[in-house]
Amino acid sequence: MPTGGGATPVIETRGLSKAFRRSTAVDSVDLTVRPGRIYGLLGPNGAGKSTTLKMVLGLLPPSAGEVRLFGQPWNRPALSRVGASINGPSFYGHLSARQNLMVHGHLLGVPEAEVDRVLASVELNASDRKKAKSFSTGMKGRLALAIAMLGNPDVLILDEPQNGLDPEGIAALRTTLRRFTDTGRTIVLSSHLLGEVASVADDIGLIAQGRLRYQGPLADLAPDGDLERAYFTLTGAGHGAGAMTS
Numbered sequence: 071m072p073t074g075g076g077a078t079p080v081i082e083t084r085g086l087s088k089a090f091r092r093s094t095a096v097d098s099v100d101l102t103v104r105p106g107r108i109y110g111l112l113g114p115n116g117a118g119k120s121t122t123l124k125m126v127l128g129l130l131p132p133s134a135g136e137v138r139l140f141g142q143p144w145n146r147p148a149l150s151r152v153g154a155s156i157n158g159p160s161f162y163g164h165l166s167a168r169q170n171l172m173v174h175g176h177l178l179g180v181p182e183a184e185v186d187r188v189l190a191s192v193e194l195n196a197s198d199r200k201k202a203k204s205f206s207t208g209m210k211g212r213l214a215l216a217i218a219m220l221g222n223p224d225v226l227i228l229d230e231p232q233n234g235l236d237p238e239g240i241a242a243l244r245t246t247l248r249r250f251t252d253t254g255r256t257i258v259l260s261s262h263l264l265g266e267v268a269s270v271a272d273d274i275g276l277i278a279q280g281r282l283r284y285q286g287p288l289a290d291l292a293p294d295g296d297l298e299r300a301y302f303t304l305t306g307a308g309h310g311a312g313a314m315t316s
C-alpha cells in the first residue's frame with residue numbers, strides 16, 4: 071500500500087477558518103491529506119467536520135485561509151478529480167440504482183460501461199429494478215458511494231459514510247474503500263464515531279470546537295493503544311460521551 075510519505079499532498083488547508091454569524095465553526099485548520107491513504111476526519115457532533123469538507127469542495131467560501139488541491143491553489147477544474155458525498159445520500163427515489171447512476175453519468179459524460187463497473191464495485195445489482203426510495207440504509211449508502219465514484223476520481227470525500235450501517239455494511243464499505251486506495255487513490259471521510267473511523271482510516275485528523283487537535287497516523291494517536299482515552303483527552307470531552315465512541 072502506498073504511504074504517500076514524501077509525495078505532494080492531495081489536499082492541504084492552511085489556516086482554514088469559517089465564521090458563521092454567531093460562532094466560529096472552523097478555526098485555523100491545517101489539514102494535510104497524503105495520496106493513497108484513507109484519512110478519517112474525526113470529532114464530536116458540531117466539531118466543524120462538514121464545514122471543513124464543504125470548504126475543500128468549494129461549497130462554502132472560507133472566512134480565512136486557503137485550500138490547495140493536488141499541490142495547486144484551489145481551482146474548479148481540479149474538482150473533476152474529486153468525487154464527493156456530502157449531506158447524506160441524494161438521488162432520485164423513483165429510479166433504480168442503475169438509472170440513478172445513468173443520470174449522473176450522463177451529466178459527467180461517463181460511458182455506460184463505467185456505470186456498470188461502478189455499480190459492480192459497490193455490489194449493487196445492475197439489473198435490479200427496485201426503486202431507490204425503497205432501499206435499505208446500506209443500499210442507499212452504496213448508491214451514494216457509487217455516485218461519488220463515477221468518473222474515476224483520484225479522491226473521494228465522504229461525509230459520514232458509515233452512518234446507519236450495520237457491522238456487515240461497515241465491513242463491506244471498508245473493503246470497497248480499501249480497494250479504491252490500493253490503486254494509489256485517496257479517501258477523506260468524516261465521522262463522529264471513533265470506532266468506525268479506527269476501523270478504516272490510516273490517518274486521523276481529530277477536530278473539536280473547530281480546531282485540529284491531532285493529525286497523523288492512526289497508530290500514533292494512542293501509542294498505548296487506548297484510543298478512547300486519547301480521544302477524550304484531545305477533544306476535552308467528558309467520559310459521559312462514551313457511547314459515541316463505539
Ligand SMILES: Nc1ncnc2c1ncn2[C@@H]1O[C@H](COP(=O)(O)OP(=O)(O)OP(=O)(O)O)[C@@H](O)[C@H]1O
Pocket residue numbers: 090091093094095113114115116117118119120121122261262
Ligand atoms: N450554515 C450554517 N449557519 C450557521 N451555523 C452553522 C452552519 N453550518 C454549520 N454551522 C455550525 O457550525 C458548527 C460546525 O458544524 P458542522 O456541521 O461542520 O459540524 P460536524 O462536525 O460536521 O458535526 P456532525 O458530526 O454533527 O455532523 C456547528 O456549531 C454548527 O451549528
